[in-house]
Amino acid sequence: MVYVKLFLAFLKIGAFSFGGGYAMLPLIEQEIVYINNWLSAYEFVDIIAISQMSPGPIAINAATFVGFKHLDVLGAVVATIGVVLVSFLLVTSLAQILLKYYKSPVVNGVFTGLRPAVIGLMAAACVSLFRTSVEDFKSLIICIAVLVIIHKTRTHPILIILLSGIMGIVVYTI
Amino acid sequence: MNIYLKLFVIFFRVGAFTFGGGYAMIPIIQKEIVENTELISEKEFLDLIVVCQSLPGALAVNTSTFIGYKIAGVLGAFIALIGTVLPSLVFIILIAIFYNRISDIKEIQLFFKGVRPAIVSLIFISVLKLGKNMRRSNFNIIIGLAAFFAITFLNIHPIVVVVFCGTAGYIYVKRRQKHYGVR
Known part of the structure; x- marks a missing residue:
């Protein structure tokens, strides 16, 4: 069933993405662009852009957008529940314990590995989006111009x- | 005011007025919860953020759910979660309707054509910033590069990468402790 599929895909995203924000992008992209073809690669970049300009975490925004696009309001709700469910269950069951033991060697060890991995994940997202977004000389110019602007002016x-x-x-009309 | 209603109002406001993703929400949550209401102390808040960062999922969702839970139990967690998520749910549905209608307009298409390469730059800058702040140990460099290559060139599913890197970190720390004799 389509709702179940949508729900499970976003459950996976909610359960296995660490580091939040951009570090979640490769997993979201994998699930909704490459495995399920719910969005085109272009629409995926647009969703990131829209997320930057709208309230809320990108995972929620992506879930809502994809769910709504394919299965209307109910789809948006189902996908959003999917993406937050694991967080909710973990927080209400495990968080108090973690608050006491987050300095334990096991947790510390796992995060020693995940911290640099998050950078790798973000870099991978960057390359993948570059392949989609920078398709001609003009878009390369915009990419570089923006880099310079961010670097110089914040x-x-x-x-x-x-x-x-x-x-x-x-640039594209002249 | 009823504590549940208060939680809902606070997190709805956080959800509605922080633009630019989950990380932008953290300072706002801190201001609302720690400074304005003093429901949670500064130190508790910082510990809580560390734990929330170590849980999977969106950081803002984890943080607000955790704060709701600490203040008013499971129901509090639920209400804080709904408050955080509801604004973006409504907003994005409106945008999705709008997006479908306007995506045929030529100027809008060109607008997004311009925005897409800028998103690449924004992410690139974040990667640089994070990389600068990370210690350049051999382990960090190897894991970071391995994760990058596995996804970009080998098409390995990100879940596999995350599980592998977490395990590698665990083994690394354990072996290092054995080597130096610390428990």
């Missing part, structure tokens, strides 16, 4: 997005 991401969108309109 402009807020929302402004960066608006600015790059305007660059897109200008």
Whole structure:
């Protein structure tokens, strides 16, 4: 059943993504773009852009968007429940214990491995999105221009997005 | 005010007014919960963030659920969760409706064509920042590169990568402890 499939995909995303934010992207991308074909690679990048400009964590936004696109409001709700369920269960059952033992060698060991992995995951997301997004000389120019702007001015991401969108309109119409 | 209603209002506000993903929410939650209401102490909050970062899933979701749980039990956790998620659920559904209608307009398509490469740059900068703050030990470099190559060039599923790196970290710390004789 489609709802079950949607639910399970987002349950997986909620259960196995560590590090939050951009580090979740490879798993979300794998599940919704490559395995289930719920979004195109372009739509996936657009969702990240929309998430930057709208309230809420990206995992929730992706779940809602994908669920709604394919199965309307009920789909959005089902996917969102899927992505938060494991968090909810873990927090209400395990968190108090973890609060006491998070300095234990086992937890410490696992996170010694996960911390650098998170950077690798984000770098992988970056390369994958680069392949989708930078397809001609003009988009490469925008990519580099934005890098320079962020590096020099620390402009807020929302402004960066608006600015790059305007660059897109200008660069592709002239 | 009823504690449940209060939790809902606080987290709804956090969910509705923090733009730019989960990490942007943490300072707002801190301000609302620690500074404004003093429901949780500063130290408790910091410990709680560390634990929430070590749990899977969205950080903001973990944090608000945990705070709700600490203040008012399972029901409190549930209400804090609903409060956090509801604004983005509603907002994104509206955007999804809008997106389908406007995605045929040429200017909108060009707008997103411009935004896509910028997203790459935003993520690239975050990678650099994180990389700068991480200690350049052999272990960190090997695991970071291995995770990157496994996903980018070998198409290994990210879940496998996460499980593998966690296990590697555990074994590494254990062996190092044995080597130095610390327990």
